[in-house]
Amino acid sequence: MDDQTRTELEAAAFRRLRDHLRERTDVQNIDMMNLAGFCRNCLSRWYQEAAAERGLGLGKEAAREIVYGMPYDEWRARYQTEAGADKQKAFEKAFAENVGKTEP
Numbered sequence: 001m002d003d004q005t006r007t008e009l010e011a012a013a014f015r016r017l018r019d020h021l022r023e024r025t026d027v028q029n030i031d032m033m034n035l036a037g038f039c040r041n042c043l044s045r046w047y048q049e050a051a052a053e054r055g056l057g058l059g060k061e062a063a064r065e066i067v068y069g070m071p072y073d074e075w076r077a078r079y080q081t082e083a084g085a086d087k088q089k090a091f092e093k094a095f096a097e098n099v100g101k102t103e104p
Contacts, residue, residue, distance in 0.1 A: 021067070022068065028081060033094050047067065
């Protein structure tokens, strides 16, 4: 497979993941972090970092809007639920275990 085709396939897979996450508003970021070690915010940060590597200035909120499909504060108001103490404790552990792994 040539590099251009690989890049196009990777971009298509990213868009499908992004769209899937936009549709699955019932899936909370904290649950994603606890189970998979990344969440929508990680994905938006990676997008922002990739833009920066190419000399493109993309702010945090703009990157989040690309992933969430709306401003982050709006998504939180519509869909984010309160996380119980058990989820928050699991998050602290997951975050500590994955902080270096989610970096580029």
